[in-house]
Amino acid sequence: MDKSIIKTAIPGPKSKAALQKQIQWESDAISYPKRLPIALDKAYGSYVQDIDGNIFIDFLLGAGSLPLGHSHPELVDEVYKQAKKLTLGLDFPTPIKEAFTEAHINMLPENLRNSYKLHFCGPTGADAVEAAIKLAKISTGHQEIISFRGGYHGCTNGALSVTGNRQMKKNFLGLMPGVHFFPFGSESHSQTSWVMNSQQLDAGMFLESALRDANSGLGNIAAIILELVQGEGGLYVAEKSFVSKVYRLSREFNIPLIIDEIQTGCGRTGTWYAFEQYDIEPDIFITSKGTSGIGLPSSLMFYKKELKNWMAGNHIGTFRGNQLAFSAGVNAIKIIKEERILDNVVKMSQIIVDKLNTLKIKFPFLGEIRGKGLMLGVEILDPECKDADEKGAKKIQELTLQNGLIIEVGGRNDTVIRLLPPLNVGIETVNESLLILEKVFTCYENLINEKSC
Ligand SMILES: Cc1ncc(COP(=O)(O)O)c(C=O)c1O
Incomplete structure (x- = not known):
């Protein structure tokens, strides 16, 4: 073919x-x-x-x-071999899971390899979004989330709450409360006139003014969640100056920054993670679509070791130990590097x-x-x-x-x-x-x- x-x-x-x-x-x-x-x-x-x-x-x-x-073909062979050994391992350590973890950590920029811990999420991207929101809430003790217009983060309750698409949300009154949407600072010159771009509005400044203004209506913010390229939102690429501003504000106000790399991760934008092109260190980043290389689900959350109070059982799920995905993933990374x-x-x-x-x-x-x-x-x-x-x-x-x-x-x-x-x-x-x-x-x-x- x-x-x-x-x-x-x-x-x-x-x-x-x-x-x-x-x-x-x-x-x-x-x-x-x-x-x-x-x-x-x-x-x-x-x-x-x-x-x-x-x-x-x-x-x-x-x-x-x-x-x-x-x-x-090489990934299919590995999956066959692994299928004869072990297919589901919950969150027990296994040799193939260890190899997968090591391979993923080694794909991070060298200076960050010791900074993060890895959490295996349920198989979907949306589950990683839920995990990231929970971890941010637990470790800050705060409840409100800042998200961006055009963002897409999945269909589960929390993930849909931080998603911009109004059509998808319109029938659900009970979504997670305390989500604030801000304009996304894109480098775009889109013809869709009502999608703000940096020529019309300084989105970073807009966020800064809301964070500084005691009357902006914001409460205590647990996290900022951001895609660096909005895939479902229409391929809007975040402007570097906007991302730098969001990052600096997140440092100043002690707000964990979650970068959603579900779609951009594992090489899709030309670097292993898109955040590498923005000179930032997210507090949390999540990825899933590309992790196995062959479409077997395995979704991951990386979080800075300083984030606290994430305890046994805080975010669990049966299908977090997909050994077939791990075996394909280890080899996908090897092929991506070698070729x-x-x-x-x-x-x-x-x-x-x-x-x-x-x-x-x-x-x-x-x-x-x-x-x-x-x-x-x-x-x-x-x-x-x-x-x-x-x-x-x-x-x-x-x-x-x-x-x-x-x-x-x-x-x-x-x-x-x-x-x-x-x-x-x-x-x-x-x-x-x-x-x-x-x-x-x-x-x-x-x-x-x-x-x-
Ligand atoms: C950026 C982003 N976040 C989250 C998700 C949700 O992933 P899933 O469909 O695996 O739940 C998607 C899916 O397209 C996505 O593009």
């Missing part, structure tokens, strides 16, 4: 039947297949095959949780961004190109009024699928098309995906000019 091949209309007949059964049997909250109507059969590397035999380039990539692509895959992230990112910039000159509905490393997005605009265009992004996603490339949409009102290639993606696949995008943009332009394509 090393080229996309489309043999049927999408969805093909078998996928159509499978999707109908799914709707009958499964919850109405099904999400991805509603926008990407295919049923999956198998996958390898950057490619996935549906049950009708169509092969797609997969730049959705298990929502970014397959850094070395699908079913990397210098972080260099590949930077190189492929630049190639994609350069090409998208060229396409942007040609196609007026392409707006800002945003993101870092292999976590990229393009805002889709209404060609006439130049506002971000949800219908346009959806149509482009549909055409892209029909042409053999799976991409996600995200951002405010789903107006950004998102690319999440594997970190080890090759130049042939990148070029193939860019050709598909160019073809789709041409087709979309014809559609909006009312010619068919």
